[in-house]
Structure formats: C-alpha cells, structure tokens
Amino acid sequence: MNFKKVLGVTLKNIKRSGWSTATSVIVMTLTFFVSSLFIISAYISNIVLRHLESKAQVTAFFKDSSAEESIISTKKSLEETDLTAEVVYVSKEEALKIYMGQHKSEPLLLESISSSIFPASLDVRAKNIKDLPILAGMLEKVEGVEEVVYYKDVIATFQKWADTVKYAGLFLVGVLGLISILVVLVTISSAIHSKKEEIVVMRLIGASDWHIRGPFLAQGIFYGVGSAFISMVFIGAILPFIYPYFNNVFSGIPIPAFTVFTVLALLGIELVFGALLGAFGSIIALRKYLKI
Amino acid sequence: MIVFDNVSKKYSDGTLALEDINFSIKGGEFVFITGPSGAGKTSLLKLIIREETPSLGEIFVDENSITKIKPKEVPSLRRKIGFIFQDFKLLESLTVFENVALTLEVVGRGDKDIKDAVGEVLNLVGLSEKINSFPSLLSGGEKQRVAIARALVHEPKILLADEPTGMIDPATGWEIVNLLEKINGWGTTVVVATHNLDVVSSLNKRDIKIEKGRLVSGKKI
Ligand SMILES: Nc1ncnc2c1ncn2[C@@H]1O[C@H](COP(=O)(O)OP(=O)(O)OP(=O)(O)O)[C@@H](O)[C@H]1O
Numbered sequence: 382m383n384f385k386k387v388l389g390v391t392l393k394n395i396k397r398s399g400w401s402t403a404t405s406v407i408v409m410t411l412t413f414f415v416s417s418l419f420i421i422s423a424y425i426s427n428i429v430l431r432h433l434e435s436k437a438q439v440t441a442f443f444k445d446s447s448a449e450e451s452i453i454s455t456k457k458s459l460e461e462t463d464l465t466a467e468v469v470y471v472s473k474e475e476a477l478k479i480y481m482g483q484h485k486s487e488p489l490l491l492e493s494i495s496s497s498i499f500p501a502s503l504d505v506r507a508k509n510i511k512d513l514p515i516l517a518g519m520l521e522k523v524e525g526v527e528e529v530v531y532y533k534d535v536i537a538t539f540q541k542w543a544d545t546v547k548y549a550g551l552f553l554v555g556v557l558g559l560i561s562i563l564v565v566l567v568t569i570s571s572a573i574h575s576k577k578e579e580i581v582v583m584r585l586i587g588a589s590d591w592h593i594r595g596p597f598l599a600q601g602i603f604y605g606v607g608s609a610f611i612s613m614v615f616i617g618a619i620l621p622f623i624y625p626y627f628n629n630v631f632s633g634i635p636i637p638a639f640t641v642f643t644v645l646a647l648l649g650i651e652l653v654f655g656a657l658l659g660a661f662g663s664i665i666a667l668r669k670y671l672k673i
Numbered sequence: 674m675i676v677f678d679n680v681s682k683k684y685s686d687g688t689l690a691l692e693d694i695n696f697s698i699k700g701g702e703f704v705f706i707t708g709p710s711g712a713g714k715t716s717l718l719k720l721i722i723r724e725e726t727p728s729l730g731e732i733f734v735d736e737n738s739i740t741k742i743k744p745k746e747v748p749s750l751r752r753k754i755g756f757i758f759q760d761f762k763l764l765e766s767l768t769v770f771e772n773v774a775l776t777l778e779v780v781g782r783g784d785k786d787i788k789d790a791v792g793e794v795l796n797l798v799g800l801s802e803k804i805n806s807f808p809s810l811l812s813g814g815e816k817q818r819v820a821i822a823r824a825l826v827h828e829p830k831i832l833l834a835d836e837p838t839g840m841i842d843p844a845t846g847w848e849i850v851n852l853l854e855k856i857n858g859w860g861t862t863v864v865v866a867t868h869n870l871d872v873v874s875s876l877n878k879r880d881i882k883i884e885k886g887r888l889v890s891g892k893k894i
C-alpha cells in the first residue's frame with residue numbers, strides 16, 4: 382500500500398470519526414499549548430536565573446580606618462578558601478570613579494563629592510552560589526568590616542518560584558499527555574470497532590498486518606502532528622504579547638527575543654512529540670483490538 | 674497442488690467437523706466437494722486459506738505445508754487463492770467497485786490497474802451496470818456475482834467457491850458454472866463446494882464426497 386493510499390484511507394477514517402476527532406485534536410492542542418507555555422517560561426526563568434547568578438556576589442564594605450594591606454590580606458585568604466571564583470578589591474578612589482561613571486550627566490552632583498565618602502570594599506563572587514552565605518559569614522567576622530551585603534534571598538526566592546513553576550508545569554504536562562494518549566486510544570479503538578467487518582474481510586483476502594494497521598497508526602499520528610501544529614499557531618499569535626510582559630516583569634535583565642529559529646525549533650520538537658504521542662495511543666489501541 | 678493428509682478438525686466447542694480426510698487435487702483441476710448440509714464442506718475450504726487450523730494432520734498448498742507457517746506468512750497464502758464465501762462477505766459500506774477493488778488493494782496494485790481490472794471482471798460476471806451500487810440494493814444473485822468478481826479479480830492460482838449457485842435461479846446458476854469452467858480452462862485450479870447435485874452430475878468432474886465429516890469417495894487423483 383503506497384503513501385497516497387494510506388493517506389486517503391486515513392483521511393476517510395478521520396472524517397468518519399467526527400466528534401472523536403474533534404475531541405482528540407482539542408485535548409492534544411491544549412496539551413501542546415500548555416507545554417509550549419511552560420517551555421517558554423522555563424527558558425525565560427533560566428535566563429533570569431543565570432543573570433542573577435552572574436550578579437551574585439557578596440560585597441563587604443570596610444571602615445575608613447581599615448588599612449589597605451589588611452584588606453588585601455583578607456582578599457588573599459578568601460582566594461585561598463577555594464570557594465571563590467573572583468575577589469575584587471575596590472578602593473575608595475575606584476569607588477568614586479565608578480560612581481562618577483554612573484552619574485556623568487550630573488556635574489553639579491559630582492562637584493561636591495570626594496573619594497573620602499566612599500568606603501573601600503571587596504566584591505566576592507562564589508564558584509557556587511550556595512556558598513555565598515558561608516563567604517558572607519566569614520566576611521562578617523573580619524576585623525574592620527562595616528557591612529556585608531548580598532543577594533542571596535533574591536536568588537533563593539526566584540529559584541523557588543522557578544522550581545515551583547517547573548514542577549507544576551511538568552505535572553500538568555504529564556497529566557495532559559496521559560489524557561491525550563487516552564483520547565487517541567479511545568478514538569482509534571472506536572475507529573477499529575466501526576471497521577471490524579471490513580478488517581475481517583481484508584484479513585481473509587490476504588491483507589498484511591500493516592496494510593490493516595497502517596491507516597489507524599497514521600490516524601493517531603495525524604492527530605498528534607495536527608494538534609502540535611495548531612498549538613504552535615496559537616503560540617505564535619500570543620508570543621508578541623508574552624515577550625513584552627516578561628521583559629516588563631524582569632526589567633533590567635536582558636531577555637533575548639524569540640527568533641524564527643527558536644520558534645521553528647520548538648515547532649519541530651512538538652511535531653515529533655505529537656507524532657510519538659499519537660502513535661503511542663494508536664499502538665495501544667491496535668495491540669488491544671487487532672491481535673492476530 | 675492441494676493435499677490433505679489425515680486431516681481432522683474439531684472445533685473448540687467439541688464439534689468434530691472433519692475426520693481423517695485424505696485427498697489431493699492437482700494444479701489446474703476442477704473438483705467438486707459435495708455432501709449434505711453440515712457435512713463439513715465449508716470447514717474444509719476454511720482450512721485451505723487457514724481461516725481455521727486443523728486439529729490433526731497436515732495440509733499442503735503448492736507443495737508447502739500451510740499447517741506450520743507463521744501468522745506472518747498467511748497473507749501471501751491467501752493472496753494466491755480466490756475465495757467465494759457462502760455468505761459473500763461483501764462490505765455494505767462500499768460500492769460494488771470498491772468491494773471488488775479491495776482484493777487488488779490488498780496485493781498493492783496501482784489505481785489505474787485496479788480500475789481496468791475491476792471493470793473487466795465485472796464485465797465478465799455481467800455486473801457492469803451495477804458498478805457504483807451498494808450491496809444492500811442488489812439481488813441475491815447479483816451479490817453472489819460480486820463475490821465471484823472479488824475472488825477472481827487478481828487472477829488467483831486457486832479458486833475456492835463455497836456454494837456459488839446457492840442463491841441463484843437454475844439458469845443463472847448454469848451461467849456461473851460455465852464461468853467457473855471457463856476460468857478453469859485458463860489454468861486456474863477450481864474447487865467448488867456444493868450440494869447442488871444437478872450441477873455436479875452435468876459436468877464430468879471429480880467429486881469429493883463427504884458425509885458427517887468423513888470422506889465417502891473421490892479420494893483418488
Ligand atoms: N466455528 C464453528 N464452531 C463450532 N462448530 C462449527 C463451526 N463452524 C462449523 N461448525 C460445525 O461443523 C459442522 C460442519 O459445518 P460446515 O459449515 O463445514 O458444513 P457445510 O458442509 O458447509 O454445510 P452447508 O452445506 O450447510 O454449508 C457443522 O456441524 C457445524 O455446525
């Protein structure tokens with residue numbers, strides 16, 4: 382049986398399945414739509430998390446009375462702990478320069494400022510952000526340290542939020558995926574059932590297994606692929622609205638825009654998963670009802 | 674061509690439909706299988722296409738034992754055999770054309786090929802003008818001819834006909850018998866199961882007689 386024939390028989394079966402076809406496609410489209418949303422939010426939260434992590438550092442401000450040598454020796458001993466990725470010493474003068482760089486456009490403000498009002502500091506980045514509290518604790522005990530500041534809470538909160546979204550998403554996608562398989566299973570089973578007589582006759586006149594199974598398998602795959610495609614059309618339609626939303630929520634964090642390539646990659650992955658999901662539902666139905 | 678070697682068939686409900694059947698049919702032969710209703714004629718034909726498997730004994734088609742073949746090999750056995758079912762087994766949802774075309778689709782013929790061959794065979798059985806009708810609108814005799822066309826259209830080596838004149842008035846019955854003889858003349862092995870003894874006696878062909886599942890005569894080649 383050639384491809385065109387299988388397609389012909391499949392389309393006929395799909396038409397005949399009517400409401401079951403509609404149900405299958407709606408449920409599977411929903412599954413893929415929700416999956417896409419979660420993939421997109423996982424992608425964005427990953428970017429945000431990486432950004433926050435790269436910014437994650439402990440800053441220890443030193444009292445004006447602290448000698449530069451003692452700060453440098455603190456820097457050395459921190460570097461020897463093996464926990465730090467980088468330790469940067471920012472002297473009072475450098476702090477002023479940084480401040481001036483940030484406020485170039487306000488000469489009046491700058492005139493009245495001298496390096497004496499800025500504290501010297503150590504910016505410490507950890508190899509692993511989990512070690513930030515340890516480093517902060519160490520710095521707090523150092524003689525001459527005025528204040529220790531770090532972003533630990535922001536990151537932990539965001540990480541928690543991202544994990545919750547991820548697990549809830551995985552769970553929801555899992556449940557919807559299971560329902561999709563069941564819906565395809567029921568649809569294909571009833572399609573097989575309605576063609577029972579025809580299948581018996583085809584067997585008797587010598588149809589091979591795959592001649593009989595092919596169109597049913599193709600039907601399941603068609604539902605999966607079709608639904609994945611429809612859901613991507615919806616995603617494509619709402620993407621221009623999602624993007625500014627996230628950009629707004631995470632203002633200051635550069636989120637790369639979705640390119641045609643990312644969207645096509647997502648479409649490709651979902652088409653493959655659609656085919657697998659549909660095929661899986663069909664195969665279960667075929668195993669159940671078309672035993673030899 | 675077709676050999677039954679000590680074949681018995683006992684159905685799962687305990688009915689012993691065939692017992693100790695031995696015969697052989699040569700390639701190109703025309704053979705009747707006769708016996709009263711319930712004798713086991715249909716059961717015997719079903720064994721040849723492996724719709725049923727024998728409880729004992731062995732069956733050969735084209736020198737190959739079909740008793741031990743794998744399920745995967747059954748389709749190719751069935752494709753070389755045309756079977757005219759006693760109850761026709763036409764599909765009500767398909768037209769006459771589609772019913773007959775089914776045989777060719779199963780063997781993987783192209784659309785053009787199918788159109789030509791179906792047209793030709795419907796012409797042969799005299800049903801050209803019913804090509805687009807559905808079986809439910811056909812008379813018993815017309816349905817029978819569709820069943821014959823479907824069994825013939827792929828030019829099988831072996832044609833098994835289960836009561837092919839059962840639903841037909843005597844005149845049309847003779848036409849069918851002539852048709853079967855004609856097909857046999859082209860080299861096809863034809864096996865006709867029937868209890869229509871008029872037909873049998875008018876043609877001087879071998880008659881394998883069975884009664885209550887046992888072979889009565891006709892065993893000799
Ligand atoms: N699937 C089955 N299960 C149990 N018994 C069966 C089955 N098929 C046929 N039989 C029995 O086997 C015996 C032979 O039946 P079969 O249909 O082969 O007879 P037949 O010679 O074709 O009869 P007829 O001329 O009426 O068509 C009968 O007693 C019948 O009831």
Ligand SMILES: [Mg+2]
Pocket residue numbers: 714715716759835
């Ligand atoms: Mg019978």
